[in-house]
Every structure is written in C-alpha cells, then in structure tokens.
Amino acid sequence: MKALVKDKAEPGLWLRDVPEPAVGPGEVLVRVLRTGICGTDLHIRSWDGWAQQAVRTPLVVGHEFVGDVVEVGRDVTEIAVGDRVSGEGHLVCGKCRNCLAGRRHLCRATVGLGVGRDGAFAEYLALPASNVWVHRVEVDVDVAAIFDPFGNAVHTALSFPLVGEDVLITGAGPIGLMAAAVAKHAGARHVVVTDVNEQRLALARKVGATVALNVAHTSIEDAQRELGLREGFDVGLEMSGNPEALRGMIANLTHGGKIAMLGLPSQEFAVDWARIVMSMITIKGIYGREMFETWYAMSVLLEGGLDLAPVITGRYSHLDFEAAFDDAARGHGGKVILDWAA
Numbered sequence: 001m002k003a004l005v006k007d008k009a010e011p012g013l014w015l016r017d018v019p020e021p022a023v024g025p026g027e028v029l030v031r032v033l034r035t036g037i038c039g040t041d042l043h044i045r046s047w048d049g050w051a052q053q054a055v056r057t058p059l060v061v062g063h064e065f066v067g068d069v070v071e072v073g074r075d076v077t078e079i080a081v082g083d084r085v086s087g088e089g090h091l092v093c094g095k096c097r098n099c100l101a102g103r104r105h106l107c108r109a110t111v112g113l114g115v116g117r118d119g120a121f122a123e124y125l126a127l128p129a130s131n132v133w134v135h136r137v138e139v140d141v142d143v144a145a146i147f148d149p150f151g152n153a154v155h156t157a158l159s160f161p162l163v164g165e166d167v168l169i170t171g172a173g174p175i176g177l178m179a180a181a182v183a184k185h186a187g188a189r190h191v192v193v194t195d196v197n198e199q200r201l202a203l204a205r206k207v208g209a210t211v212a213l214n215v216a217h218t219s220i221e222d223a224q225r226e227l228g229l230r231e232g233f234d235v236g237l238e239m240s241g242n243p244e245a246l247r248g249m250i251a252n253l254t255h256g257g258k259i260a261m262l263g264l265p266s267q268e269f270a271v272d273w274a275r276i277v278m279s280m281i282t283i284k285g286i287y288g289r290e291m292f293e294t295w296y297a298m299s300v301l302l303e304g305g306l307d308l309a310p311v312i313t314g315r316y317s318h319l320d321f322e323a324a325f326d327d328a329a330r331g332h333g334g335k336v337i338l339d340w341a342a
C-alpha cells in the first residue's frame, strides 16, 4: 500500500510502498479515506528539535483520519465491516492508576499514532478497537477526518461552563477556530478571538466570533470597551502557545475567571502569578481528548447543527502531499485535508 513515510532522519516525507498492516486480536483494519494535516506532522516533516527526539525512523506519519472498516480482528464485537470510523490517536497503557480508573486521557504512558507508532497517512491503518469511534450518524467526510483536533477544541471549550459567559480565545489556528464555533454554539454571550493573522481572523468572523481582534495593533482592553464588558472575560481558551497571548489573557480576566490552556509553548516563560493568585484564577491544562466523553460531545454537537465547514480551507490528493503540507505550513488558513481515494 502507499503511505507517507519518514524514512530518513532529515527534513522531508516520502510517499512509499509499504506492507499493509496486519490485524491482531482486538484490532480493526481501516481503509483510510481522508486525513487532516496537523502541526505535529509539520514538525516531523521539517525534522525540528522536538521531532528528532520524539520520532524513530522509519515511521508512517499522521493521526487525523476517517475511513471505513474493512476487517475486524478476533474478539472485536461492537465494530463491523463497513462502519465509517475516526479514531483516538492516543494509545493508552491500560495498566496505570488513571487507566484502571477509566480516566484514560490521563494515562502516563500514552503512545501517539503517527509519532510513537505507524500512523494514518496511508491507504490502510490497523488500530485497537478501543481507539475507534464509529460515526453512528452521518457526518461530512472532511469533518470526520478532523475529529482529533475538533476534539481538542471541544475538550478545551467545554472545560468550564460557557452559557451566557464572555469568552476570550487567543489564537485563530484551526483549533481556535473550532473552539470559537463550539463556544458560540454552546451559548456563550461574546466570543472574542485574537490572532496576528488577518486571514485567520476573517475565518474567526465566519465561524461566529463576536469580535476578531488583531493583537498586533489593537489591545484586548479595547475589545472589552467596545463590547461594554466592565469586569473582564469569564473564560479564556488559550490556543496559540504564545507567551504574550497568555499574559494578555490573564490581564483581561475577571476575578474568579477560568483558563483552559491547550496551546503548547515551546519553552518556559514568566506570567503575573500575583494577579493569578489575587484574582483567584483557575488554569487547567488540556491534552488530547477525554475518552470517549469528548467524542460523544463532538458527534452530538454536529448532530445539533454545529457547522465546521468554514474551518476546512484546503483539499488535496495524497499525491499532492507536498503542496498540501506547504499550504498547512503557511499558517494562513484552516485545516488542510488529504484525500487517499484520489
């Protein structure tokens, strides 16, 4: 089968012929239809410092996918050939305290699909049945391909009650955009999205942001004034990984405000801890998705009319993967999809 492989410890990815994966007991084989390109895949392609320590070559990359089940292994009961599925890309150990307690998203020994083991940018993918999410209700196939980052957005956005609240989202990348759509859909009053990229801010307006703010030349304080907020934002969703963004968020939150932090800073940095303490701000780190509460929420949010169509801005054949990766790496738009059937 064809797969996108990191088979040399240098920048690049290569479309190679590799053996189809074998299906073990408790696993299913998926014919991959579409995949989403993630920041992680860009790191592995560019072979930066993180990728060099996280990846052993050769590796089939990719973790965001949708496909159809074509074979089920021994002992798989709830999934059948023909099911349309996406999958949880965090493979957990099943043995640590959190796994045993059913809190699998808190596993201390998670292995990442397409990072620590062969991934989804391939014609076929074998995955433990316990990582598979069956789409019981019909979902747009491109949206189904990005359930993994959609789950990041949902997990973060629904970490704290949003109904009637004023929400600040820093970073209008694909995940920030999806979080804005979710926050609006879930009943937030104002959703203010910040970025430094005008194209992404335009997408934020498309998904329903009340205000999309370029922090290169406007301050979050100005947005507060414009909206008539007197005490600051109630909930912050940090989705940029940028130190200035978190500092600005902390400075513009109400007393007792809550921050859910998904953005991954590349290094340590200082924040105003006295302000956090005296304003009694809660900061919650978010990694991945809750298994499978977040997945349940994603499916029913879409069923209830949540529209993610504006977030998908690039569609390419897997044969044009170089152009697709370049598009994603420019960081101007939303999600970029690779089609494995074309």
Ligand SMILES: NC(=O)c1ccc[n+]([C@@H]2O[C@H](COP(=O)([O-])OP(=O)(O)OC[C@H]3O[C@@H](n4cnc5c(N)ncnc54)[C@H](O)[C@@H]3O)[C@@H](O)[C@H]2O)c1
Pocket: 039, 152, 170, 171, 172, 173, 174, 175, 176, 194, 195, 196, 197, 200, 215, 239, 240, 241, 242, 244, 245, 261, 262, 263, 264, 265, 286, 287, 288, 331
């Ligand atoms: N915790 C997790 O499980 C998890 C999973 C996936 C991604 N992430 C992280 O979440 C973040 C969002 O992911 P993404 O794919 O949407 O990333 P992305 O890099 O595409 O988007 C980040 C956006 O932040 C913007 N930005 C930069 N400086 C800013 C500032 N000062 N204020 C506001 N915005 C600013 C950038 O212009 C960019 O549009 C990234 O940091 C990513 O590494 C975390």
Ligand SMILES: [Zn+2]
Pocket: 037, 038, 039, 040, 063, 064, 148, 149
């Ligand atoms: Zn991803």
Ligand SMILES: [Zn+2]
Pocket: 092, 093, 094, 095, 096, 097, 098, 099, 100, 106, 107, 108, 109
């Ligand atoms: Zn575990």
